[in-house]
Amino acid sequence: MTEDTAAGNTEAPANPQVKMRVLGQFIRDMSFENVMAQKGIAGDVQPEISVQVNLDAKKRPVEHQFEVSIKLKLTSKAKGMEDVLFLCEIDYCGLFHVEGVPEDQLHPFLLIECPRMLFPFLRRIVSDITRDGGFPPVNLDSIDFVALYRNELMRRQAEQANKTEA
Template sequence: MAEETGDNQQPQQPPQQNQQPQIRLNVQYVKDLSFEAPNAPEVFLKQNEQPKISISVDIDARRIEGNVFEVVLKLDVSAKRDDQPVFIVDLAYGAVCTMVNLPDEQIEPACLIEVPRMIFPFARRVIGDVTRDGGFPPLLLDPIDFVRLYQQNKQRQQATQQQQGEAEN
């Protein structure tokens, strides 16, 4: 039988702090919510016809202090049938998050792409719940491509800046 000794043990190294970039969601909340069914109760008589749904998405982000940010995902949803509003939902869903070990150039994409991607399922649930509670079938929003939305907004900003530069010359 072999004797076991502690000689083969590796020396313990002090724990290294995690240097990986992280986005920590500190809190999520409904910042503002509005639901309207302006043509109720008559609108319920025509529920066999599908309404036309339009969705507007906007994202705001601001630094609260240091590496703590507020990100607000704004979803404006309207349903119309025969040019008459069926329902209107306006939701501002917020999150306070802490950016850890993120280089400055990654803060904006993190706030405008990653955080909205993380909180979208919760905002989607709020929209579904409020439409159901309003007497309609729950509206389940399709996933949103926040990368494409970010790129489109960047292109729009660059085009606007370019036009302003040409107007000044």
Template sequence: MADTPENTNGQNGAAAAAKPTGQTAQGATFNVVAQYVKDLSFENPGAPASLRNRTQPPGININVNVNANPIADKEYDVVLTLNAKAEAENAVLFNVELVYGGIFRVDGFPQEHMLPLLFIECPRLLFPFARQIVADITRQGGFPPLMIDPIDFAQMFQRRMAEEQAKAKVAQPTGTA
């Protein structure tokens, strides 16, 4: 998205390096101000028995959610929530909940680009860090690291928008003649 020395599109390296990080060709800016763990929970209710070798891999259910809220002029708090639950033989092996957030400064983008930016691009930037935290905590809990597959945040956003539109249609009163 931003022109950097590695992505100069024909510019010389010095000119590209002089451009502030996060600034686009149109003068719009997009910066990560901070990243943080808001909540982290790991439960291993059956330990140490849950750590024994198994003949079958556990069933793992992963849920992902993204929320964004303005916190200041041109700054947004984007929160990525990951829940992962592993079960085998009708018993919970582990349950992980991570709420990982980032504060993003966004300026100069057209209004119609704001929702995709906040719900696709921001979580895409946060995800690798959240994924690593989940992998580390499951490994520290005595299990193999849970490496969550990449997430298509664009598809998640499109699904969410379709659901919102469907809800809006149901909520609209139908006119009678």
């Protein structure tokens, strides 16, 4: 019997501390197409920008290392028209060392916390690309990665329910 137990201190051992370290960040793939210039469209247009976001995470061969990617697709159209002004696609990745996260919480951790760390860098890259492409810089709004994760879970559950009904 230890002194703590004898003294009536029966606290459970502390949970392991979460350790996360960004090992690297890189652009896996990037494309910017200035459709407006290719078509010879000139003049002052008001762009409407739609943004699609996809997240992915996978284990790397090294223990406790993961690769997380944010795939963005921006489509800008002239307000009130169907003319595409520009298309921007980027696959931005981060390599992470993660320890101390319980197995049942690892998936949400990788798809919520890791993208939060990458997003400010991705936002700057998108701003630079659009500015260098001849448009006003696009400053992406913050992304709610928790809501994005929950929506994906609900979509998968609905898809699974449809498969079991069929």
